[in-house]
Amino acid sequence: MINQLINLNWISVSVAYVVYSVLGALWFTLFFKRQYVISLGKENEAPQKPAPIFIIGPAVCILVITIASAILIYALGIDSISGALEFTLIIGMGFLVSNTINIAINPNIPRPIHYGIITGSYHLTGILIVSLIIVTMK
Numbered sequence: 345m346i347n348q349l350i351n352l353n354w355i356s357v358s359v360a361y362v363v364y365s366v367l368g369a370l371w372f373t374l375f376f377k378r379q380y381v382i383s384l385g386k387e388n389e390a391p392q393k394p395a396p397i398f399i400i401g402p403a404v405c406i407l408v409i410t411i412a413s414a415i416l417i418y419a420l421g422i423d424s425i426s427g428a429l430e431f432t433l434i435i436g437m438g439f440l441v442s443n444t445i446n447i448a449i450n451p452n453i454p455r456p457i458h459y460g461i462i463t464g465s466y467h468l469t470g471i472l473i474v475s476l477i478i479v480t481m482k
Contacts, residue, residue, distance in 0.1 A: 348415050348418060348419060349411075349415070351418060352411075352414050352415070352418060353414075353478075353481055353482055355481065356414070356477055356478050356480075356481030356482065357410055357411060357414050357478070359481065360410050360413075360414070360473065360474040360477040360478055361406060361407055361410045361474075363473050363474075363477065364406050364409075364410060364470040364473060364474055365402075365403060365406050367466070367469065367470055367473065368402060368406065368466060368470065371462075371466045371469075372466070376462050376466075379458070379462055380459075380462050380463075382455065382458065383453070383454075383455045383458040383459035383462055383463075384453065384454070384455075384459065385453075385454035385455065406470070409440070409467075409470075409471070409474070410474050413431075413435065413471060413474050413475065413478065414474075414478050416431070416435070417431060417475065417478050417479060417482075418482075422475075422479055423479060423482060424479065425476065425479065425480075427479065428472075428475035428476050428478075428479040429472075429475075431475050432468070432471050432472045432475045435471055435475075436467065436468040436471040436472065437468065440464065440467035440468060440470075441460070441464035441465075441467060441468055444459075444460050444463045444464040444467060445457070445460030445464055448460045448463070
């Protein structure tokens, strides 16, 4: 595992991480802000400043997803755009989207499918960007 980490192009990992993070900020505060609030059942509540965990937590998770994706891309020898797209579909749909919807299906998320579509599509888009950046800068 140490060799896999050493062999990563850390510039591509860093770029992918920043882009994925910025996408998240835009996704939930600009592009789909209203829909996201509705999915959480908070459309009638006054906006509140998020606690630090709601900023730091996703940032750490995105970093882990980005590094894990880079390790897998290198280990699987993915070196083409078509390979990055296949990787995106498998990892994005197989893990990120399905896990997001699974997590949303609990009593605390009043509109789990709505939430899953908004958040899952963010992660699918994010992993696509990560995959393309890692493969093209490899």
